[in-house]
Amino acid sequence: MKDVGLIGCGYWGKILLSKLKKLSNLKFVCRSKDNYIHQLNSVKWIFIATPNDTHYEIVKTCLASGKNVFCEKPLTLSYKSAKELFGLAERYNVKLYVDDVFNYRIERKQLFLQLRQLTEVIVQWESPSTDYLYDNLYHDLYLLYPLFSGTEKLKIILTPKLQINNIKFSYTYSEQKKHYINGLNFTHTDTSNDALKEMLVAVLENTSDFEYNKQISLHSNRIIDAVKKKYDDQTHIN
Numbered sequence: 001m002k003d004v005g006l007i008g009c010g011y012w013g014k015i016l017l018s019k020l021k022k023l024s025n026l027k028f029v030c031r032s033k034d035n036y037i038h039q040l041n042s043v044k045w046i047f048i049a050t051p052n053d054t055h056y057e058i059v060k061t062c063l064a065s066g067k068n069v070f071c072e073k074p075l076t077l078s079y080k081s082a083k084e085l086f087g088l089a090e091r092y093n094v095k096l097y098v099d100d101v102f103n104y105r106i107e108r109k110q111l112f113l114q115l116r117q118l119t120e121v122i123v124q125w126e127s128p129s130t131d132y133l134y135d136n137l138y139h140d141l142y143l144l145y146p147l148f149s150g151t152e153k154l155k156i157i158l159t160p161k162l163q164i165n166n167i168k169f170s171y172t173y174s175e176q177k178k179h180y181i182n183g184l185n186f187t188h189t190d191t192s193n194d195a196l197k198e199m200l201v202a203v204l205e206n207t208s209d210f211e212y213n214k215q216i217s218l219h220s221n222r223i224i225d226a227v228k229k230k231y232d233d234q235t236h237i238n
Helices: 011-023 037-042 052-064 079-091 107-115 132-143 195-204 210-237
Strands: 003-007 025-030 045-048 068-071 096-098 121-127 167-173 178-181
Touching (some): 003 037, 011 025, 079 096
Parallel strands (some): 003 045, 068 096
Antiparallel strands (some): 121 178
């Protein structure tokens, strides 16, 4: 088992903790504000589940210390800083992986079969999140990456609902989570496969496609940057 450390003890950090206890030799767990630097030498992998705005500095520190890093999505809050971190991983010859847990859902194969035939895609989320860009949209962008691959120009419409190219996104508030892509159910239930476990095993055993993960992570950051800019531009005009 790999020696790992976990930084982040919040909601998602606790979920990662429950998995890492069984899949690795967990050497330490700490919060983002704790002094974790002196513990880095005891591990090969660092798992980061801290607030989004802390990811950049923590990941940068861990990469510079020669550690492989798994980071909860998003890697950073901008495409530019995310690209910088992937560059640092290459420079220090270490692995960097960003959570893409929905790519490990068994429904993904069905989705890919559909994408070959679709001219329009409708995404529906109901969740208690108020940060739909990073909590919801980010997942859909990497799942639907084949529809964007090779497309630099984006057509973004914000109202009445978000539309990017030929994909329509509907995000609404609900206490119960529901997630559908063209009617295909990605909602996590007790009968769903353990996608989180499968992802973590693949990362730790080095069987994940790290280059593809880099592509979809940067792709997601790039499009979210464009959506935020579009919103800012329209707000400024109004």
